[in-house]
Amino acid sequence: MTSTLLPSTGKPTRTIRRQSPLLRVMGWELRRSCTSRLFWLQALGFFCLSSFMIWARQIPLTLNHMQANVLFLGYVAGTSAWGLLMILPSGTLMLLGLLLPFVNADGVTRDLHRHTHELLMATALPIRAYVWGRYLAGLVMSLGLALLLLAAILGMGLFLHLTVADYPAPEIGIVLLLWVGMIVSATIVVSSLSFALGTLLPRLATLVKTVILLAWFVGVEIISIELGDASHAANFSLPAWYINWDPTSNGISLGLFNKYMTDFSNLASKATSTAQMQHGILTVENSLIDLAGWFAPHLLLAGLSLLLVLVAALAFKRSREVLN
């Protein structure tokens, strides 16, 4: 170590401000995450697992229909609108929902645990920029995972279309709509909830992750088991608010099943040949039923979850005594 006098940069050090603090925090946080090999391995693992799950559920729902001595054995393609509505909530979307609390909950609390908090809080960095920058960096990474899921759906859909007979090509417009309505909205909700609660309750960050993870699992799997069998009954119906507002999209899956089946049966009853039946199922599986009912509420949920982040940002104090 030398004992050189510190070269002074004088005024410019203290007055030049070019990039907004929010963008600075966000950019550097993303850069920090990108330097981690683990981050890339997780992203690759998620993409591969998502692709595998879509491939494994390529025949999620086999339909046997007997009409006028014509026996039809068909299936709903997993990457069609009907197929995605059926398989996403309990498949790849649940996987994403279980992963996101770990990406977001520690956005701010990680600094407390690593003892880097004091270094950052002693700088002139505005608190709002720090909290929102960390949140947005986490959200960008989460949306990156959602994009990987979209790539897995489209990529695997195309692969199956090219390799499996009669497997329809994914309708890009429909897949994008469902991606925005189901996956993006869920990504924002889980990311915001995880980040806000993790920031408000820094000592309970692990508990926050566990509770959100369990809540998502229960919301998808337990309710699915409870209602799944009943949903196949002809007179089954779910409350509209559950179908429209359930952030896991499991409500849509359960609620719209009978509507799709009804549409299919109506077409199938008029069919006189296997070809007509096949055409019928293709028509039904790529139609979006009741899109308006749940699409807007899901986006609204995502918007509301941002309010939680706002609360966390307002409640965050530079001089919080959690340090002690």
Place this chain on the structure above:
Amino acid sequence: MELMIDRLSKRYGQHVALRELSLRCEPGLLGLVGPNGAGKTSLMRMIATLLEPTEGSIRWNGQDTRTHGGALRQVLGYLPQDFGIYPEFTGRQFLRYLAAMKGLPGALLNRRVDEVLSIVNLEQEADRKLPTYSGGMKQRIGIAQALLNDPELLIVDEPTAGLDPAERVRFRTLLASLTRNRIIMLSTHIIGDVEAVANRLVILREGRVLADTTPEALLARTAGSVWSVTVDQATALQLQASYQVSTMINQMNGLTLRIVSTTRPHETAVVVDPSLEEAYLLATNRQEVRL
């Protein structure tokens, strides 16, 4: 530049960490010493705006840091006692990251990072991942980040804890080289750290200022209160039980003790020149010694 601390108190529930502490600091190196739990870290955190005072105020150039904390943080360099790193980063990336958080723009940022790396002599290791750094190198990265914004107020809390003697000496020399045109507050319970570099010494105990002086004045005040005596082991044990013994050396003709006491501890004891550590011991234990 001036830092004014006025009747500052800090309480954690029933525990009082600081009691109506007042200080006025001007450029130079202020050594803040005191036993563990004296309130040094609480004081430093409050100055760094990381803790809210319970009572009293801290003013930087006349502005209360509660309402104008941003102005202080613009010119603050802070090295906490226990700071963490981002294991994903190299030393250079870590400094760039913190320089960006401090608001340094791109071109200046890179130049400044190179400068502070040179100051702490870490240019060769700058591109190694931080987890591979030794304790001393981590401390040097810590001081480097505190210097990034060319601070007017530099606060370093127990910077030499865990460093080997050679690193400690280098660290002290580095701090001494930085004193021009800035206020440096160096908190430590190792007197040797401040002995050579501080031009002002504040001794804290139980949240109060026990002495606000210079090392020279403290030494002068201790003159005649440090004794050297060589005795047998049994007598040495008796003396140790009754007086503040600063050193005990085993020699051929018995044990040689250095004793801090305002009265002659033994008929063969002779007055010797005090070290700053002994002056500190006398100041912090004066009450007990009197009892």
